[in-house]
Amino acid sequence: MAQLSDDCFAFGGPMMSVDEAVGLITTRVNAIADLETVALVDADGRVLARDVAAPLPLPPFTNSAVDGYAVRNADIPEAAERAFPLDGRIQAGGLAQAPIKPGHTARIFTGAPMPPDAETVFMQEDVRIDDDGKIVLPPGLKPGANVRPAGEDIPEGHIALRAGQRLRPQHVALAAAFGLVSLDVIRRIRVAVFSTGDELASPGEPRAASQLFDSNRFMLMAMLRRLGCEVSDLGILRDERTSLANGLKQVAGDHDLILTTGGVSTGEEDHVKAAVESIGSLVLWRMAIKPGRPVAMGIIDGTPLIGLPGNPVASFVAFVHVVRPTVLALAGGLPEPLLPIPMRAAFTYKKKAGRREYVRVSLRRAQDGTLEAVKFPREGAGLLSSLVETDGLVELGESVTGVEPGQDVGFLSYADLL
Numbered sequence: 001m002a003q004l005s006d007d008c009f010a011f012g013g014p015m016m017s018v019d020e021a022v023g024l025i026t027t028r029v030n031a032i033a034d035l036e037t038v039a040l041v042d043a044d045g046r047v048l049a050r051d052v053a054a055p056l057p058l059p060p061f062t063n064s065a066v067d068g069y070a071v072r073n074a075d076i077p078e079a080a081e082r083a084f085p086l087d088g089r090i091q092a093g094g095l096a097q098a099p100i101k102p103g104h105t106a107r108i109f110t111g112a113p114m115p116p117d118a119e120t121v122f123m124q125e126d127v128r129i130d131d132d133g134k135i136v137l138p139p140g141l142k143p144g145a146n147v148r149p150a151g152e153d154i155p156e157g158h159i160a161l162r163a164g165q166r167l168r169p170q171h172v173a174l175a176a177a178f179g180l181v182s183l184d185v186i187r188r189i190r191v192a193v194f195s196t197g198d199e200l201a202s203p204g205e206p207r208a209a210s211q212l213f214d215s216n217r218f219m220l221m222a223m224l225r226r227l228g229c230e231v232s233d234l235g236i237l238r239d240e241r242t243s244l245a246n247g248l249k250q251v252a253g254d255h256d257l258i259l260t261t262g263g264v265s266t267g268e269e270d271h272v273k274a275a276v277e278s279i280g281s282l283v284l285w286r287m288a289i290k291p292g293r294p295v296a297m298g299i300i301d302g303t304p305l306i307g308l309p310g311n312p313v314a315s316f317v318a319f320v321h322v323v324r325p326t327v328l329a330l331a332g333g334l335p336e337p338l339l340p341i342p343m344r345a346a347f348t349y350k351k352k353a354g355r356r357e358y359v360r361v362s363l364r365r366a367q368d369g370t371l372e373a374v375k376f377p378r379e380g381a382g383l384l385s386s387l388v389e390t391d392g393l394v395e396l397g398e399s400v401t402g403v404e405p406g407q408d409v410g411f412l413s414y415a416d417l418l
Contacts (some may be wrong), residue, residue: 008228015288017398018321018356022294026323029304031332034187042174043167045228046185047331054177057151062114064090065328069105069135073143083134090115105135121146164334165355166228183318186331191219191224192251194234196244196272197310198264202236208380215384216261216315220308223319224259226418227327244275246265252280252300256330259323262310272307280305288355288398291355291381292318304330311381317358317393320417338417340395340410347375351402353394359403359405360386361411373411387414 016024016382035049064070071084085232087104090096092111099116100106106115114121122142128136152289154160160178161171167183175183200214201207214236221231232255237247249256260272273296276282282298282305291314296307306323308315346364361373373394378387392413396403403409 015286017288021287021322022325025322025341026329026335029326029329032186032189032330034186035184036153037182037184039182040172040180043172043175043183043185044169046167046183046188046227047228047328048161048163048165048171049184049186049232049332050282051163052175052178052180052183053157054154054158054160055157055180057156058177059150059410062150063109063148064110064112064114064121064146065148066121066123068121068124068146070100070108070115070121071105071137071400072100072117073119075105076120076141076143077137077139079139080103080140081136083130083132083136086133086135088115098268101247105137106187119144119147121252162334164332166328166333166336173383188228188230189257189327189330190255191229191234191257191259191327192232192234192255193221193224193259194247195236196239196260197236198239200236200262214383216308216310216312219312219316220259220319220323222418223323224327227324228331229327239271241271241275241278243277248275248300248305251281252303255303257326258300258303258305260305260307261315262308276300276305276307279352287318289317289321289350290355290357292321297322297350309381313360313386315380316387324418337370338412340412342370342408343392343394343411344370345403345407345409346372346405347403348405349375349396351401356398357396358412359396360390361392361394362389363391363411373409
């Protein structure tokens with residue numbers, strides 16, 4: 001388990017910026033050291049534990065990039081087309097043992113190994129066959145054309161996959177191309193998740209007239225699993241300091257991270273702060289972000305705790321900017337900065353300077369063909385529909401005070417946030 005000091009996240013400022021929060025996390029969280037070996041089919045989404053050096057060059061042999069005819073460079077026609085006798089046929093997966101005779105050509109297919117001494121391939125659509133059955137090649141082709149040299153993609157010994165990379169399908173494909181059957185990865189981060197609040201009922205349980213079904217917990221567990229975490233569902237803990245403290249204390253030693261939602265604001269019935277302080281230490285983060293300002297982080301028996309807001313949109317945004325980098329840091333993952341895509345705004349918006357804001361938007365194509373961002377018509381951090389019916393978030397930096405139609409803004413697709 002991660003073991004952090006009680007003052008690991010000490011911060012003296014009254015309001016933490018998003019960049020300060022991410023920097024604090026990535027520099028002070030200790031990565032776990034437990035490794036495991038997984039089959040390639042199970043490696044997607046895991047964090048690579050060791051560098052992978054190419055055990056062979058890719059491609060491992062020089063081969064044809066097209067279906068066509070192979071020749072020696074010395075025989076390439078220069079000023080006029082030239083007819084060549086056919087000297088063999090090489091299929092993909094076959095062997096090219098004998099060199100091509102001078103002044104001859106060989107039929108070759110995509111992926112087939114090049115014959116000895118042959119360096120260039122003419123595409124089959126660029127040649128013709130004359131009445132004598134000879135292959136007529138046109139002049140002017142560049143020497144080495146349509147050939148993939150051994151190691152052109154990756155040379156042998158090159159570090160092809162770096163420790164800390166969160167593996168995606170393309171990384172798995174590269175490992176398979178090397179002939180690997182397994183990879184060493186960091187074990188899954190173990191996260192305990194619970195909601196807090198007497199106003200909540202779990203789906204499937206009776207709901208009082210004054211209660212809401214708990215949605216945040218299920219959203220957060222789904223987001224954690226997309227990050228490759230092993231999740232423990234602790235359900236709903238009631239708004240009472242002692243029971244909250246007991247529940248947190250019980251799970252701290254068996255998990256790498258505790259994630260809560262609700263109860264981290266400054267109201268009389270927000271008891272998470274007091275519960276954590278009674279059994280550990282907590283720095284209440286008032287992040288300069290909207291939605292998502294009330295975020296708490298602390299340490300219980302060496303295990304980090306993050307308390308997210310109770311409103312679902314605020315919880316979603318805070319997860320992306322606080323929980324995501326924390327999970328990556330715990331797993332020793334390389335930073336994965338969020339890079340907004342330039343997009344044209346189709347809305348007007350006013351904001352205060354000094355905090356970062358995220359506006360829920362949908363994308364549409366304007367009459368001139370340009371993609372533009374359309375703001376969700378209603379405000380409110382409690383509107384789940386605003387996450388379901390939009391495509392992503394427009395990020396407005398701390399120095400921005402407003403947006404006008406036609407202005408360029410930065411767009412973050414929901415698909416890129418996890």
